[in-house]
Amino acid sequence: MSRVSALSLFAIVPLILLLSSASMSRADDAQSPDLSAADAAFDSGQYAKAYSLYNASAKDGVLGYEAQVGVARCFMEVKQYTESESAFDEAIKLDDNRFEAYAGRGMAKWLQDKNKDAIVDLQRAIEINDQSVDGWLYLALSNQSLGKHDDALKLFDKAVALDDQRWFSFFQRAKTHLALDDPAAAIADYTRAIEINPNNTNAHRQRAIAYQQQEQYAEAIADINQRLAVLPLDTDSIEIRAEIYQASEELLMSARDYSALIGMNTNVPESLKSRGGCYMELELYQASIDDYLAASKLAPDQWTYANLATCYEYLDEYEKVDGFYTEALKLDPEYELALVWRAYARQRLKRFTEAKADYLAALKAGADDDPIALGNLSWLLSGCPDETVRDGRLALELATKANELYEGKQAWVVDNIAAAHAELGDFDNAVTWVQKAIELAESEEEQADIRTRLELYQNKQPARIE
Template identity: 30%
Template sequence: MLTPSRSRGTPPAALAALVATALAFPLAAPTPADAQDASVRAAEARAKGVALHQLKDYAGAVSAFTEALELDPKDALAYFDRATSWAEVPDLDKATADYAEALKLDPKLADAYIGLGRIYAAQGRIDEAVADYSRAVEIDPKDPLALFARAQAETSRRSYAKALADYDAAIRLAPSSALFHLSRGDVRRALGEHGKAVEDFTRAIRLDPKLADAYDARAAVAFDQGKHLDAVADYGRALKIDPDDALAHLGRATALFELREYDLAAADYGRALESAPELADAYYGRARALAQTGDFDRAAADYDKALELAPDHPSARTGRGIVRLLQKRYADAAADLDAALQHNPDDAVAATHRARLLAASPDAKLRDGARARELAEHARALTREAEPHALAALAAADAELGRFPTAVSWQAMALNLSRDPDERTKAQARLDLYKQGKPLRDPAP
């Protein structure tokens, strides 16, 4: 099942905003004009570089800072400025070299350590990033951005207690930063502290009502709590701010799916794909929604695309196997479900449907009651007898083996757990079948 989240296995959403913020550090102001002509021209070149950087002409800024350094090769701030522009080009190797040169000239230049830390974090060198952020904090303990950057790095390696301490310190220094509250909320959500996370996200929204990520994050908490209508509302608020936010469309679509609004969900997944055509989770989600509407051909096509984009997608192969079952493509379904179980033997959904197919396939060559029971028993254990489909698969397996009394018992349990009226009708039909001493055969209720 999709879980809408700004993170899906990567650093929290606020990290993107950190990159945007940190890579736009205010460039150091040029020194006053010196009496010497070289110093005057160096200052003018640096001023030009600052202006070009602010205009996002990063290559032009690099050229201007290079001119300044040719005129004044001992200017640590010019190296820092050029490093910041190199990072935006991006050429991280040259940025790293310039930050290092700036620190040789001025070991107390805390912002250069932050710049190096950003580069290391982007390269996945989190320990080195934390070390450089810590040097920046040692130089200037009252710099909230250094604390914030270190908190982000600690979050990425799941050192949540350290991250919270740094976020708390950063917020004490800059209580009006919406981004800091948003980021602390991400950590609190990761820790399961939903109430505190919502407080932080709501505070971020009050500080910056146009911060779409804060609405997204609050929506994700609502989804975690099963408050799907609240999630839909907050994702909608985020989309009013940024209509092309693919992850907001993805999250809202998943909440709509949980509300059984399958047509609306499919449409929202489609909007996510308009903004992010390579988003495998959106193809997967739309496939699930389309399958619920009975559009199995389009669902299968979307599962195909999801697997093309993400061959190791944890659930797409299982989903396609289920659709192929519904299309009566039993051999293809068996192949997909077997592949899913090979990838993850503890995929309870795949085990359930594979057991069902082994027990009830109309093709005798695809039936194997003993293996069906083994898989169904595994699914029952994984779901702790709380999933009616797993119990129904176990009943079908016992019926295939001729064990009708136990089949009746398992199916009765499945019926008792079923809440949806249609599912209860199907469960009752199977129970009646087993009471008559007949095995299940697909297509069947």
């Protein structure tokens, strides 16, 4: 992935710091050309003019070291990184003991994602001048890009120790802290970056993400609002704020931001899905259905179909639940959740043979450690009115495993153990287990339901699905 677009917001300042005319040491001999006009043009942002002036200093068609570096940095500032790298090559041919050209070429390589090559140049720059902040900084960035975050952190520490007034060093070290799952340290570094450069709204945006990871939602919202006060149409920040609101369960505010993104025609399918999720949590099921349906037409996937099925389940429309889980399974035939809950829908629709087949397929696909799947299938195998579906021994095995997974704390699973014993004709154990289920029940309504089965077992009758 090219780093050009990713760095366009904040990379220019460090580039100028590295290769500004003030940082260049001029040869102190009479043959060194006067490049002050070229340097002045460069420092004022007139890169085309500076480029021409540096080239005009050539003697017999050959540029000196400083002029060659000047040409290279002009290319870099206009994001022509390949040309910049080549120009630094020429500078190094003229003098291979100057750190500026190695550091600059390393940076140009890093900007082209040539990180391993960049590291070689940046290490050479540091060998020549171990006080080069930029050498340490961009060596850290190259390691960061390679995912070597522990190494990168040590290198960022070195750069910060040499110069603790560069916001960019703190900003990038914060990214490494996040990669190392240390949001508190990231927050501290983003805070320091903001102190050095208060107008750096990008640091506010990134600190908001770190605060979100810490579940400090008020601080996260305050930071992202700082960013949006300056850039109100920054869709990335609007999306981040929507996610923060959703994580903090401010669902209406989250839905508002997703609506804004949809209105701005930004990432519409995902925004529809996310807003649909907010509406589902708010129990606005028809609004959720509308969003998921619209999203499924733009970018269908199994999860959107599953969410549609979930909405219809809340509305007790099980034919539609069946239909949308079927659509999900067309895209992913081994989607465990879809198999389990389509089975439940078919059970509710009294299509017991199909329900059993779905449950068994779900276990084969990997749901054999899902206590809900195990428990639901156990109840079907114990209580199904269709004797060709029932299997008391397998029901007892599945219910026992589900109970172990729940550590014996779920009344409905213990109730299923009782039902399996009853199906096997062991009514004494059925009574024992159903009494345990009554003790575990969390509401009077649940207790009353379970007692209906206690009466059946006391009368030597198995339970049946109605």
